[in-house]
Amino acid sequence: MMSKIVRTMASLLILFALIYGLYIIMHGHLTPGGGFQGGAVVASGVALLIVAFGSDNIHKSLKEHHLSILESSGALIFIGLAFGGLAIVFFYNFLVGSSIFGHIPPSGPNTGDIWTAGVIPFMNIAVGLKVLAGLSAILLVMALATTVMEVEE
């Protein structure tokens, strides 16, 4: 565990890291970025927490089998959405025209409409869930393994 200054700043900055990562995931169909990039940003926030508070304190509230469930559910949501359009063709965008993410995108220079692109935002959320859970689990297991080695020596 680091000093009180580092812990206070980390608990402030984790909010900005989380909001920025979720923004990148949510706006993946409008701006640069998407599921993978946003998930990596959120996982870097988790790395900040692990460095500031120590892996043992983080492990009390963030277990790796919970992260494993989250990662698998991300993959299942992605595959399920792909099978959702199977009545016409695999990966068919069946939400276009509906009220959920189904608006027609405006043409010409515009600020961007978030309610467009059909199933693409949901697939971005699924990929983001998978990436953030997977990278956080890798970091957590790595931190726990190295602390165990420190104790043994």
Place this chain on the structure above:
Amino acid sequence: MIELGVLHIIIPILIVVCALLVAIFKDLIAAVISLAAMSLLLALEFYLLQAPDVAIAEAGVGATITVAIYILAIRATRRE
């Protein structure tokens, strides 16, 4: 204001310098921080080359996640 063409010369030179410093440094933490600087400069160069998507991925994975994993791995080693 530096012209964009000059930046395209300076940043690749700095990337190569940082990559050489990774091999030269004897201290492992210093080498990893040099690797992080190389990743950040590479992300900046991707952004200047009109690839913001790749730049976010490089800054997210290259400059934070891999560096965190390297530092956690170095924590388990001993200084001689």
